[in-house]
Amino acid sequence: MGQMTHEIDDNVHGQDQTGSQLNDDGNGGGVVLKKGPWTAAEDVILVDYVNKHGEGNWNAVQKYSGLSRCGKSCRLRWANHLRPNLKKGAFTAEEEQMIAELHAKMGNKWARMAAHLPGRTDNEIKNYWNTRMKRRQRAGLPLYPPEVVLQAFQDKKHGQSTAEISEGDGGHQDFMEKNNYEIHDAIYDSLKETQGILPFVPELPDISANSILTNVLGSPPYCNFLPSTLPNHDHLHESSVSLLGSSELNTNGFYPFDHFKDNTSDKFAESFGLHSPLDHGASSYGSICYSHSLSNDNYSTSKLASEAMKSELPSLQYPETEFGSWGTSPPPPLNDSTDIFIHSPQPPYALDSGSSSSLSRCFLNEFLCQQAKTLGYSKNNWPESSNSSVATPVDRAESSALNVYETEWEDYADPVSPFGATSILNEHPVVGTNGKPWDGWEPFQTFSGNNEKLQSVDQVLAPKNENQSMSLLNLTWPDVLLASDWHELYSEHNGMNQADMIDASDNFTRQ
DNA sequence: AAGCAAGCCAACCGCCAGCTA
DNA sequence: CTAGCTGGCGGTTGGCTTGCT
Structure with missing residues (x-):
């Protein structure tokens, strides 16, 4: 705006200040067309032309108005600045x-x-x-507010069809189905799948958006609102229970994540400069909660690696730290809700049999891209955290997911950051399931999946682990629910008042 | 006050799809 | 069927502004 001087240029048809070139639209005919910022005089000419002749036939503008602009430029100028009813600001x-x-x-x-x-x-x-995205990515922040994902849930839950999204777009439904609505479907499918018992699926062609969404949604702090939204045994409730299950925990209570050790993932890591001996571990910080859903070595990240740098792709990451900008959902207060970070296991995998959708990959790519960025950050931060508290592999695993959020919260940061790594780990020193603190970085393999570990994972799977999940949740659930501002979001979306929520949480706790 | 980086935004570029001759 | 034209779209660029050091 500021640079748009709009000064009257008496030389409208003359040479522009930024250089001229022949029109590349094929209608130049050797005429030197002006480029660069439009002047007020040019605007007047264009507006006058459109008023007389209507929109369209933009290449005729030059012919009939004498404006030395290519049709494209005219169309753009009109569409972006001159047409009526444009909202500015x-x-x-x-x-x-x-x-x-x-x-x-x-x-x-x-x-x-x-x-x-x-x-x-x-x-x-x-x-x-x-x-906005550039800014957020630089800050290692997610792009989407939680409401967006929650809305996706709600939409799907209420049977909102693709057509709704396509409303007004007539004729693009197919596109929507193929590309736009898959996130909804992914969320929903993941719930459907996880509400049932899906202990182990040997074949998984790709990481799916489902698994990510499931993990994201089931990961702290956002796992919080999932169960809360469904006090009864609604399918989502059951799903959320499973979401919070520890189905992929191995005997040590953490997730197998050797799947990221394949060459492709190495390349992927390399692409982000993760070369240290801790690479695998480091990678696991960010990847663990996503890779854990994989139970074989068939996972291919080739596409991910190639596309991961495409930062523009959709994502459903959250939380949103710029809550103000979204007008909702302030960050949860710093209180016991942080427990859920420590105690809640990662959700089980959500398996997406048709997972190789473009959007899924897009989502994942963007996610992984951000993960990778986050990793570099968390690598630096980990030692600090582990100085004051010793994290077990599972904690790391969870914190790997957490790191996403930690980084996120680092904006709020710091001492008061509700989920700051330091605060969490300081307040909740954690030890391994064997009672031994996990001290120091170990080679990735030492706690990442071998078959034995995977077997252990199977043993921990739902429904048995549902109780485990519950017990874990019991530690924190009411606090999480009531203390967190999420309940506002939650109640808003579910028509529940706080009393309902308390009941729900009590019931939940008593289970 | 100066220098620098980041933010912002208008405009350009290349590609593609639809239409028509 | 094909080639040319046109308009639309998404990615990118470049210049100005703003804020920080």
Whole structure:
């Protein structure tokens, strides 16, 4: 804006200040077309032309108005700045929320997103998203507010169809089904699958969005709201129980994660400069909660590796630390809710048999990309954390997921950061299931999956582990529920008041 | 006050799909 | 069927502003 001087340029048809070139649209005919910022005079000419002739036929603008701009440039100028009913100024909170939701569903379909935001242009939305995302990625933050994912749950739960998303987009339903709505489906499917007993699935072609979503949703602190939303034995409730299960914990209480030791993942790690002897361990910080769902070595990250750097892709990561920007969901207070970080096991895998969807990969890529970024950070931070408390592998494993959030919370940071690594680990020194503290970095293999460990995992699987999950949850659930501001979100989305929630949590605890 | 980095945003570029001759 | 034209879209660039040191 600021650089747009809009000064009257008497030389509208003359040479521009940024250099000229022949129009590349094939309609130049040797005419030197102006480039660079539009002047007020040019705007007047263009507006006048459109008023007389209507939109379209942009290449005729130059012909009939004498404007030395290519058709593309005219169209862009009109669409982005001159057409009526354009909304100027910063995005409102509602619009930001909408953008996040739309982006979660559509990805970088700016024009389509703009169709949902009257008065906003695709360019505006794109710029907004890119700058915001750049900022957040640099900070190691997730991109989507929790409400977006929760909404995805709600939508699916209430049978919202793809058509709704496609509403107004007529003719794009197919696209939506293929690309936009899979996150909803992924979330839902993961719940369906995890509510049942899926102890072990030997074949898994790819990490799915499902598993990630499941993990994300089932991971602290966001696992909190899942059970809470469903006090009765609604399928989601059952799902959430399973989500919180320790089904992939091995005998040591942590997840097998040797699946990331394959060459591809090494390459992936290399691509992020993870070369130290701790690489595997380091990788596990970020990957563990995602890789643990894999029970064979067939996991392929080739696509992930190749696409992981594509940062624009949809993600459903959260929490959102810039809650203010979303207008909702302030960070949970620092209290016992942090327990859930320590005590709640990672959710079991969610298996997505048709997992290789583009969006799933996109989601994963973006996620892993951020994970990788987070890893570098957490690598630096870990020693600090482990100085004051000794983490077991499982804690690391969980903290690997946690690291995502830790990094996240580091914005709030610090001493008051509700989930700051230091605070968590200081307050909750953790030991291995054998009672021995896990001190120091061990080779990845020492606690990562061999068959024996995997077998142990199987033994821990639901339904048996449901009780374990419950016991774990019992430690924290009411506090988590009541102390956390999530209950606002939760109740808002489920029509429950606090009393209901207390009942629900009590029931939950008594189980 | 100056220098630098990051943010912001308008505009450009290349690709693609749809239409038409 | 094909080639050319046109418009649309998403990615990227470059310049100005802002904030920090």
